[in-house]
Amino acid sequence: MDTIAACATAAGTGGVAIVRVSGPDAIAIASAVTAGDASAWADRRLVRARIVDRGGRRVDDGLAVVMRGPRSFTGEDVVELHVHGGAVNVGAVLGAVVAAGARLAEPGEFTRRALEAGKVTVAEAEAMLAVVSAPSARAWALAQAQLAGALARTVAAERAAAAAVLAELEARIDFPEEGVEPADREALGVELARLEGAAGALERSFVAGRALTDGVVVAVVGAVNAGKSALVNALVGAERVLVSEEPGTTRDYVEVRAVWDGVPVTLVDTAGERDAAAEVERRGIDLGRERAATADLRLRVIGPGDELPLAATATGELRVASKLDLGWSAPAGVLATSAVTGAGIAELRAAIVAEAGLADDAEAGSAVLLTERQRAAAAAARGAFGAARAGLAEDAPLEVVAIEARSGAAALAALEGEQVGEEVLDALFRRFCIGK
Template identity: 40%
Template sequence: MNRNAPPASDTIVAPATPPGEGGVGIVRLSGSRAEALLATAFRGRIVPAAMVSHHLYHGRLCRGDGTPIDEVLAVIMRAPHSYTGEDVVEVHCHGGSQLLRSTLDLFLAEGARLANPGEFTQRAFLNGRLDLAQAEAVAALIGARSEQAARAALGQLEGHLSRQLHHFSSELRELLLLLEAHIDFPDDDLGALDRQAVSRRAEAVRAAMADLMRTFDSGRALREGVSVLILGRPNVGKSSLLNALLGEARAIVTEIPGTTRDTVEEHLVLGGLPLRLIDTAGVRDTTDPIEQEGVRRAREKASAADLVLLVVDGSHSLTVEDHLAIALAPPERTILVRNKSDLPSLADTCCRQFLSQVAVSVRQGTGLADLQAAIIAHFHGANKSEAADGVVLTERRHRDALGGSMLALDRFLAAQLAGDPYECLAFELREALAVLGQITGETTPDDILEQIFSRFCIGK
C-alpha cells in the first residue's frame, strides 16, 4: 500500500454514526459506484444523477420491490472534492439501529462492501487528500478527551506538523542535491563545496528538530492523558481526596482503615489536561491477601505514575506505615498532601524533598484549589515547550521517527567534521530523509500503515 498504488475500485459502505438510538444515523458510501448505488434505492423529486454535489436532498429509501425503509436526506460529494477523494454518498436516516442495519444491508445486497476500520481515511491518504500525520490526527481528534487535546489534534489535521516536517525535509533535500552535484561532477566548475556552510545548515535543521522533540512530553500528555496516583497509609483520606477532586462520591470512604482494597480509576480534566486519577489501597503490612494484592498494585503503579499525590494525616505524627508509603513515592514526581488541616496540625516531620507540599482539609474543602494549581503547575512547568507556531509532537511513532532522523543527522555532522567522502555524507542525509518521511507516510512500510488505520473506528 503506497501512494502509487492504483486507486481501490470497489465501493465501501459503513455506518458513520455510533451504534444505538439517536436523532440521525448516517450511512456512508465511498467509491466509483456510490452514486449508482444510491440511485437504486433513493426515491425523491430529484434523481441522484441530477443532484448537485454537496447538497442535501429529501426522499425515501426503498428496497428493490418498492417497500420503503425510511424517510431520508441524501448527499453526494463528487470526486475529488470529498473526504476520500472518491465519490462519497451519505444517507441520513432516522437514528435507529434497525433502520441503519436495513440501509446497510440494502447497499451490501447491491454490491457494496462493508468498509474495514479506518478505510475511508485510508483512501483519503492513498488519494493524497491527507498525509499520514494528518490521518492520524483524525483519530486523535475523535478520541480527544480535553479541549487542549482537541486543539492540538486539529492543528495536526490542518497540517501544522506536516508543514514543519516538510520544511526540514526540503532543507535536507537541498543539501543532498548539493552533495550529489559534487559527487557526480567533481571536476566541473561548481567550485569547492563549502563544507562549513553545509554543516551550519544541517545544524540549524537539527536544532529545530530538537525543539520539536521537546514538545513530546506535553503532546503525549494531551494525547494519552497523564496518570496521577493517590498514595498513602490507610485512613489518611485518599479516597476522600479522589472524591473531592472528581466532585462526586466515587470511592467508598469510612473511618475503618483498609476501606479501599483495589485501585479505583477515574478520568478528570484539569487545566485542559486529561488526567487519570487513581486511588489505591492504603499502604501497610497486612496479612489479608486481598489487601496485600491491593498494596502490591499501589506499589507497582507508584513507579509508573506521571505524578504521585502522597497523602499524610497532618494531625498525626508519621507512622511506620507512612514511612512505607514515603519510600514508594518518587520524590521528583511527588506532591506531599498534608490532609486533615481542620484538626490541630503537627510539625512537619517528613524528611524527603518532594516537589511541593500542600495542606488541605478534604472535609472542609480548604486547600484543594492550591493542590489543583500544584498539579497543573507540575505538568505545565515540565512541558511548557511548544515549537514554533504551537506545533506539538503527540505520537510515539512520530517521536521515534524524528529521533531516528536526528541520529542520522548527528552521524552526518560527525562524518562532515571528520572530512569523510561526499558519498558517506550523502548516505546519512538520505537516511535522515527516509526516516523523517515515515511520519507523513512517504516512506512508511505497508504493515505500519495497515496497523495505523486498523486502530480507527468503523465508518471513519
C-alpha cells in the same frame, strides 16, 4: 475496488443519520435504493430521495447527495444518504444499500481510501482521529491546529532545509576536487545541528500531545493512612473513595477520572504500603504497585510521622505532604496539602498538569505530535541529523555524513506518513470508528 458503505454519524437515536457509500458502484447503488437516476443528479447538490428496498417498498425518506470522484473525500464516487436517525432505521437503510451491492466498511476504511488516493497524509488522518476523539476543548484545539497544517508546515520547512543540506553535501561528493572549505563545513555543521534540534523539539512536543489526547495516569502511593484517599477526594472535589482512620482501608486500587485545564487525568488510589499486611491486603498492595509502575506519574503522599523516602527526585514522582492542618511541618521541597482545609490542593492540581508537560497553553497553534508513530519518526530524525552533525565534526567521509542526513530526511517524510508500512496503517485505522 469494491464499494463500501457505513453509517457516518454516531450510533443511537438522533434526528438525522448519514449513510455514506464510496466506490465505483456508489452512483448505481444510489439509483437502486432511491428508484431514481442518481447519474443525473448534480454534483454536491442535495436532492429529495425516498429510500426503497429491492422490491420497491418504502424504507425511509430523506435527502441524498452525490460527490463524484476524484473531487470527493475518498477520491472515489461518494454518495451520502441523509435519513432519519435511530439504530433500526439506519440498519434498514444500510440493508437496502448492501442488497444493492455495497459491502459494509471496516473501521476507518473511508479515510484509508482517502489516504490511498493521496487526499490526506497519515499525519492528517491521525489528526482527524484526534479531532473526533478529543476528550476536552483544549485537546480538540490542538488536534484542529494539526489538521489545519501546524505540523505539516513545520515538517515541510525542515524537509526543505534537509534537502538543501543534502544537495550541498552531494555537490561536494560529486566534485571532490573542489574540496570542502572549513567555512562551508562549519555552516553545514550549524545547519545539521539546527535540524537535530528541530527534530528533537518535535519529539518532545509529544509529551503535551499525548497528555492532551490520551490523558495522564497518576498513581497515588504511600504508607497506610498517609491520607491518599482523602487527597484523591479533595483533588476531584467529590467523595469518590473510602477514607477512614483504619490503616489498610483501600485494598483494590480505584481509578477516578477528572479533567483539569483540559488535561484528562486518571487518579489511581492504591492500597497503602505496610509490612505487616495480611494476605489479601498484601495482594492489593502488589496490584497497586503493578498499576503504579505503568502510571505516567506517581504522587507519593507523606503523612506526619511517615518516613521521607530516600529517592528524593525519582523521575515521574511528585512528593506531597498531607494533613498540613495537623500543624506539622512538611519536609522541605515537598508540596504541603490538607484534604481538610483544602490548602495546597489547587497548587497540587497545577503541579500535576505541569508535570504532564502542560503548564500553560504553549502548545496552542504550534506543531505538536499526536501519536507514538510520529514521535518515533521524530526521534529517528533527531538521531540521524545528530549522527550527520557528529560525523562532519569528526571529519568523517562526506558520503557517510550524507547517508545520515538522508536518513534524517527520510524520517521526516515518514513522520508525515510517506512510505509507512501496511501494519502501521492497519494499527492506525483499527482505532477509527466505522463510517470515518
